[in-house]
Amino acid sequence: MFRFLVRRLLQMILTFFGATFIVYALMFANQDDPIQALVGERPVTPAQRTALTELYHLDEPFLKQYWYYMQGLLTGDFGRSLTGREVSDMMTDAWPTTARLALMSILIAATVAVIAGVISGIRRGGMFDNVTLIVTLVLLALPIVVLAPLAQLAFGIKLGWFPPTAGRNATTYALLLPAIVLATTAVATELRVTRASVAENLRSDYVRTARAKGLSNRRVIGVHVLRNSLIPVITLIGVDIGLLMSGAIVTEGVFNIPGVGFNLLRGIRTEDGPLVVGFVSILVIVFLVVNLIVDLMYAALDPRIRYE
Amino acid sequence: MSDMNAVATEAPGTQPIVPAGPIKQDKPRSLAGDAWRDLRRSKIFWFAAVLVLVVLVMAAFPTLFTSADPRACSLSRQFAPASGEAIFGYDYQGCDIFARAVHGARNSIIIGILSTLIAGVIGLLFGLGSGYFGGGVDAVLSRIVDIVLGIPFLLAAIVLAKRLASDPNNNGLWAVTLTLGFLGWTTAARVMRSSVIASKNQDYVAAARMLGAGPGRLMLRHILPNSMASFIVVLTILLGVNIAAEATLSFLGIGLKGDAISWGIAINESGAFVRTAWEPLVWPSVFLALTVLAFIMLGDAIRDAFDPKLR
Amino acid sequence: MTDIKAEIDVLPGVDPQAQLLDVTDLHVEFRTAYGVAHAVNGANFRLAPGETLAILGESGCGKSVTAQAIMGILDSPPGFVTQGEIKYRGVDLLKLSEEDRRKVRANRIAMIFQDALSALNPVYTVGFQLGELFRQHRGMSRADAKKRAVELLDMVKIPAARARVGDYPHQFSGGMRQRVMIAMALALDPEVLIADEPTTALDVTVQAQIMGLLAELQQQRNMGLILITHDMGVVADVADRISVMYAGKVVEEAPVYDIYKRPAHPYTKALLESIPRLDHKGQELSVIRGLPPALTAIPPGCPFNPRCGYVQDVCRHDPPPPPYAVEMDRTARCHFWREVMADEQSH
Numbered sequence: 001m002f003r004f005l006v007r008r009l010l011q012m013i014l015t016f017f018g019a020t021f022i023v024y025a026l027m028f029a030n031q032d033d034p035i036q037a038l039v040g041e042r043p044v045t046p047a048q049r050t051a052l053t054e055l056y057h058l059d060e061p062f063l064k065q066y067w068y069y070m071q072g073l074l075t076g077d078f079g080r081s082l083t084g085r086e087v088s089d090m091m092t093d094a095w096p097t098t099a100r101l102a103l104m105s106i107l108i109a110a111t112v113a114v115i116a117g118v119i120s121g122i123r124r125g126g127m128f129d130n131v132t133l134i135v136t137l138v139l140l141a142l143p144i145v146v147l148a149p150l151a152q153l154a155f156g157i158k159l160g161w162f163p164p165t166a167g168r169n170a171t172t173y174a175l176l177l178p179a180i181v182l183a184t185t186a187v188a189t190e191l192r193v194t195r196a197s198v199a200e201n202l203r204s205d206y207v208r209t210a211r212a213k214g215l216s217n218r219r220v221i222g223v224h225v226l227r228n229s230l231i232p233v234i235t236l237i238g239v240d241i242g243l244l245m246s247g248a249i250v251t252e253g254v255f256n257i258p259g260v261g262f263n264l265l266r267g268i269r270t271e272d273g274p275l276v277v278g279f280v281s282i283l284v285i286v287f288l289v290v291n292l293i294v295d296l297m298y299a300a301l302d303p304r305i306r307y308e
Numbered sequence: 309m310s311d312m313n314a315v316a317t318e319a320p321g322t323q324p325i326v327p328a329g330p331i332k333q334d335k336p337r338s339l340a341g342d343a344w345r346d347l348r349r350s351k352i353f354w355f356a357a358v359l360v361l362v363v364l365v366m367a368a369f370p371t372l373f374t375s376a377d378p379r380a381c382s383l384s385r386q387f388a389p390a391s392g393e394a395i396f397g398y399d400y401q402g403c404d405i406f407a408r409a410v411h412g413a414r415n416s417i418i419i420g421i422l423s424t425l426i427a428g429v430i431g432l433l434f435g436l437g438s439g440y441f442g443g444g445v446d447a448v449l450s451r452i453v454d455i456v457l458g459i460p461f462l463l464a465a466i467v468l469a470k471r472l473a474s475d476p477n478n479n480g481l482w483a484v485t486l487t488l489g490f491l492g493w494t495t496a497a498r499v500m501r502s503s504v505i506a507s508k509n510q511d512y513v514a515a516a517r518m519l520g521a522g523p524g525r526l527m528l529r530h531i532l533p534n535s536m537a538s539f540i541v542v543l544t545i546l547l548g549v550n551i552a553a554e555a556t557l558s559f560l561g562i563g564l565k566g567d568a569i570s571w572g573i574a575i576n577e578s579g580a581f582v583r584t585a586w587e588p589l590v591w592p593s594v595f596l597a598l599t600v601l602a603f604i605m606l607g608d609a610i611r612d613a614f615d616p617k618l619r
Numbered sequence: 620m621t622d623i624k625a626e627i628d629v630l631p632g633v634d635p636q637a638q639l640l641d642v643t644d645l646h647v648e649f650r651t652a653y654g655v656a657h658a659v660n661g662a663n664f665r666l667a668p669g670e671t672l673a674i675l676g677e678s679g680c681g682k683s684v685t686a687q688a689i690m691g692i693l694d695s696p697p698g699f700v701t702q703g704e705i706k707y708r709g710v711d712l713l714k715l716s717e718e719d720r721r722k723v724r725a726n727r728i729a730m731i732f733q734d735a736l737s738a739l740n741p742v743y744t745v746g747f748q749l750g751e752l753f754r755q756h757r758g759m760s761r762a763d764a765k766k767r768a769v770e771l772l773d774m775v776k777i778p779a780a781r782a783r784v785g786d787y788p789h790q791f792s793g794g795m796r797q798r799v800m801i802a803m804a805l806a807l808d809p810e811v812l813i814a815d816e817p818t819t820a821l822d823v824t825v826q827a828q829i830m831g832l833l834a835e836l837q838q839q840r841n842m843g844l845i846l847i848t849h850d851m852g853v854v855a856d857v858a859d860r861i862s863v864m865y866a867g868k869v870v871e872e873a874p875v876y877d878i879y880k881r882p883a884h885p886y887t888k889a890l891l892e893s894i895p896r897l898d899h900k901g902q903e904l905s906v907i908r909g910l911p912p913a914l915t916a917i918p919p920g921c922p923f924n925p926r927c928g929y930v931q932d933v934c935r936h937d938p939p940p941p942p943y944a945v946e947m948d949r950t951a952r953c954h955f956w957r958e959v960m961a962d963e964q965s966h
Contacts, residue, residue: 011454018455023464026471137352137608141601143552145559146593149575153582153589205737211692212732213752213803214724227742246460250556254579265560268466276467284458303787304741 008295012288019284020073020277024066027273069277078278081267087278090263097170098252098259102244104172104179109186110237114230117194121229122221124199132195136188144185148254151181165256178255182248186240193236197229204228231301235294242290246283343537343613353609359602366410367417376407378569387585399574399588400581409595412571415564416599419485420551426489427550428496428543435500435539440508440527446501453494464491465553469562480565484557488550496542503535541611548603555596571596637709639843640666640689640728640811645703647681647688647867649914650696656914658684658698660867663942666811666843671834673846673858673875675890677911681867682847686813690730691720707811725752729804733816735796739788745772745799746784752806771802775832794825798832805836812837813845818853830857851894855879863887866912866922868939873949883951883960885927921952929955 044052053059060068072079078087120129155177156164162177201207202225210220249261256262260279267275299305347353366373376394381403388398396405438449456464465487473483507513508531516530557563558572571592578588647659659681666672674682687693689705691712705712707727712720732738740748749771750764759767765784772780775798788796797817804812814833818826834857837844848854854861854875861878863871863886871884882888889907909926912918918925924934933954934940942950945960953959 011451014451015454015458018451019458022455023459023467026467134352137605138601141548141552141604142597143555143600145552145556145572145575146597149579149582149589150593153586157583158586205732205734206740208687208692209732209738209800209803210740212690212724212730213755214721214726215751215755216721219755224740224743228740231742243460246463249462249466250559253560264463265466268470269561271470280459280463280467283460283463287460288458302742304789 004299005296008292012292016284016288017070020070020281021066023280023284024069024277025062027277028062028065073281078282079274081275081278082270082272083275087275090275091260091279091282094258094260094263097257098245098248098261100172101175101179101182101248101251101257101259102241104175105182105186105244105248106237106241108180109183109190109240112183113187113190114194114233117191117233118198118226118229120191120195121198121202124195129195132191136191139184140188142184144181144248144250147184148178148181148251151177152254167256168258170257175257178248178251178257182244182251186237186244190233190236190240194229194233197232198225201225201228231298234301235298238290238294238297242287242294245286245290340537343610346613347609350609350613352605353613356602356605356609359598360606363413363599363602364417367413370411370414373410374404374407376404378403378407378411379567380404387581390587396591397585397587399585400577405587405591408569408574409571409592411569412574412592412595413599415481415568415570416551416554416596419481419488419554420547420603422485423488423492423550423554424543424547426485427491427493427546428539430489431493431496431542432500432539434493434497436504436527436532438497439501439504440523440531442505449497453497456491457494461491461553462556465557466560466562469557473562473565480563480568484554484563487557488553492546492550492553496539496546499538499542500535503538504531507531507534537614538611541607541614544607544610545604548600548607551603552596552600632710633707634709638665638706639668639708640664640845641704641706642685642689643704643706645685645688645705646701647684647693647698648701649698654915657917658867658914659688660917662703662862662864662867662869663872664845664862664869666845668810668843669837669841671837671844671846671857671859673848673854673861674864675848675851675854675861676864677849679911679914680864681914682864683815685864686730686815686845686847689813690724690728691717692724692730722756725804725809726756726807727809728811728813729807729809730813730815731797731800731804731817734820735793735800736788738800739796741788744785744787745791749784749799749803749806752803756807767806771806772799774805774836775799775802777802793821794828797821797825797829801829801832801836805840808840809842811843811845813847815847816849817846819848819850826853833857851890863890866917867914868922868952869942869950870923870953871949871951872942873945873951877946877949881960883945883949883956884953885929885955885959886923888959888962889926889928921954929953929958931955 069079076088078091080086081090116128116132120132123129152164155161163174166174166178202221207220207225210224215224246260248259249265251257252259252262253265260283264276264279266272267279381401383402385398385402386400388394388402390397394404394406396409399405399408434449434453438446468490469480469483469487472486473480513526513530516526521530554563555570555572555575558568558570559576561576563572564570574592575589575596578585578592582589642662642664645659645662646657649656649658662681662685664672664674664685674685676682684693684698687698688700689712693700700713703713707723712723715723739745746765746768749768750759750761753759753764753767754761769780769784772784777783777795777798783791788799791799800817812833817833818829821829830853833844836842846854846858858875861871861873861875862869863878863884865886871878871882871887873883878887879891882891886907889905892905893907895904907926912922912925918935920936921927921934921939924930927934931954937954940952940954942952943954943956945951945956951959
């Protein structure tokens with residue numbers, strides 16, 4: 001168990017460095033005029049040039065620059081956006097909204113997916129199952145770039161059931177439609193995995209043993225099958241949380257939610273290098289940490305892995 | 309947006325289970341033969357196949373579907389309603405919505421196919437190398453996969469596409485294609501890797517090796533053919549995913565640019581005026597959705613047909 | 620929760636004087652997209668307390684399906700019992716409601732399976748899975764159930780039972796796991812134990828230990844034991860009677876010594892002759908040519924006729940042979956059983 005943890009932590013660190021390096025390189029490497037790129041469209045005076053060169057170590061080799069950046073990261077300094085604000089401030093501003101949205105989505109998705117998935121898994125081939133399969137297939141295939149605007153049009157504008165946009169400090173109800181839209185991206189896979197897991201476990205030998213023990217059908221399914229079946233689903237839900245937290249860029253854009261993804265997109269459009277790199281670094285960390293937690297959960301849920 | 313990993317590892321279909329027993333001696337059954345027989349009976353397969361065919365024809369010969377010029381826009385026709393000439397009407401700039409939708413297929417299909425091919429080649433090499441050589445090679449390659457997967461897909465795509473599209477003159481087609489190709493290969497690599505590892509341990513490979521086959525021949529003639537089925541499924545689904553991804557990038561303004569015709573751009577442009585007219589939003593969305601759906605359904609149907617657990 | 624044991628005793632129709640287990644003319648079929656597989660075609664078994672009946676046969680001959688049908692745990696669909704009676708002390712189990720049938724399982728008739736690793740739930744401790752029986756069927760508290768679980772582990776001779784009761788199945792060795800399965804099956808003191816290939820997955824020395832344990836426990840409880848296997852060596856030591864199955868029928872049934880000394884069915888004879896023997900070293904191994912039939916396409920007449928050394932036209936054209944009475948207590952489904960018995964055995 002301990003070795004497993006150590007191995008995973010080392011992997012995480014490697015991935016973290018690799019991922020941040022790639023993003024850093026993409027944003028900053030081989031620019032003709034890095035200073036112009038840094039300030040974007042505005043003109044630059046020679047005095048500003050010298051100051052910026054010193055501040056961002058632009059006269060030093062690229063790898064050195066990356067090293068300075070990483071040093072900053074490790075001390076909690078995520079840099080300063082071209083707009084002047086500290087990246088960490090912008091993140092603390094944007095984070096809560098995204099987190100709320102993500103959690104709402106996951107709750108909706110997980111509930112629907114597990115309940116429908118278990119029913120489908122038990123009654124495979126039945127009417128409910130076939131309908132669910134087709135619905136999830138369609139949901140899986142529908143890109144969010146189609147779902148979000150159409151949902152906004154149909155339910156926000158035409159039917160008026162929800163406010164078409166959220167904004168700063170949006171109410172929970174205003175976040176409901178975007179949360180449902182986001183949930184549809186997660187529900188399809190979670191449902192299918194639950195269904196497959198339940199169907200597979202129903203066919204396993206220990207179910208036969210449980211029946212031979214004279215246990216009621218309800219107990220066989222509710223106690224024996226479920227506990228085994230939910231292991232892959234719960235870990236998938238964990239991964240989905242990580243994905244959703246990484247900023248539902250399109251959804252936030254369509255519904256005008258000033259969260260992480262929204263700000264990130266704006267940063268990319270305005271070529272705000274430090275902002276992008278800062279945000280992405282944080283998100284990569286979050287992503288990796290969530291994945292680590294998911295792996296640990298897997299070990300906690302499945303005793304076979306625990307004692308490796 | 310469709311998560312590649314999610315779509316590629318999916319649920320079995322609804323076939324009944326045959327009890328274990330000796331197989332009839334007279335008619336030899338192969339996996340491919342059985343799979344084709346099941347595919348032929350699947351309604352989803354035929355529906356998807358027809359859709360794919362229609363989209364491919366539309367991409368290759370758009371004039372078969374509409375004689376209107378998608379770029380012949382005139383503000384005098386802004387939001388003009390549907391008519392005999394333009395069955396969906398006109399958008400904000402006075403362009404024929406139907407014509408734009410039909411012509412948009414070409415970019416989507418081209419980018420989809422090219423990026424999937426690139427991803428397929430990279431995935432194949434990575435997966436084959438990882439699976440066949442194992443050990444240190446596998447460790448290094450798998451770490452690379454981890455790093456690529458460490459950045460959430462859309463973020464990486466946006467950053468990469470922006471970087472590659474440095475020249476404002478071209479319409480960004482290669483930037484998008486390369487971006488999707490360089491980021492989309494991971495699932496294909498993983499699937500190929502597991503197939504190769506599974507095949508590598510089979511007796512017939514050991515037999516071939518004993519007869520003196522070198523690694524190249526082993527990989528090409530013995531291991532690869534058996535891994536192709538699931539690899540093809542992954543690529544088919546990836547095609548659908550990439551088409552959706554291109555539309556997403558174009559929607560965000562990072563994909564195709566200039567006066568390129570793309571469903572993503574159309575959806576983006578329609579957003580501001582959706583209260584006035586819903587047609588410019590809905591029709592490109594429908595085309596996009598059906599196209600992506602077709603490829604993903606196709607891949608799904610093929611995968612179900614090949615799933616040995618249902619034999 | 621009420622004490623289920625008391626309810627069993629008032630199961631209507633139970634006659635303590637009747638045969639412990641009496642299976643007559645059992646037919647089980649599986650309906651699939653590829654056709655109907657006739658897994659069991661008229662099987663008959665009888666079992667008395669303290670007796671060990673071995674059901675012998677190759678893979679796919681219907682022995683496991685029979686056991687599952689007796690227990691009532693057939694996968695249905697696609698499996699269906701289409702004919703026959705399964706009488707436990709005079710009560711036809713097939714006519715019971717599912718509720719009643721469930722009470723019979725584990726309480727009166729129990730079963731153990733071949734691969735204990737997959738047959739035990741990997742995410743619950745052994746103590747939980749044992750205690751579950753007491754909590755569900757006897758209404759015991761968790762603490763009491765746990766105590767009984769430890770006693771059971773002791774009974775099957777698992778060392779350090781109290782420590783091991785909190786362990787998971789994968790933490791036991793193969794032989795230990797099988798002992799846990801035996802403990803689970805015997806927890807509620809059933810009268811019949813069906814063991815479906817209990818030692819096939821174990822190595823030979825462990826096999827002997829497990830069979831010894833089973834024999835000992837059976838004797839202590841005067842339990843009826845049905846042993847399903849394809850291993851003739853195991854059978855010779857342990858069984859009182861043997862039923863040989865082929866293509867879903869019992870083709871020969873006899874006390875164990877009689878069958879080994881003088882088989883009355885060509886299939887049994889061929890099986891015995893195919894056992895490799897040290898004193899035949901250097902000679903060609905004898906095999907039964909051909910393969911068992913697909914259960915969706917059983918040959919007409921006697922199902923063994925394509926592979927039989929004694930085959931005549933009547934075997935192919937007449938209906939399948941009935942169980943001829945060879946001696947008292949012996950039957951064989953072969954028109955030519957006299958010839959088979961008369962032929963000198965090479966062993």
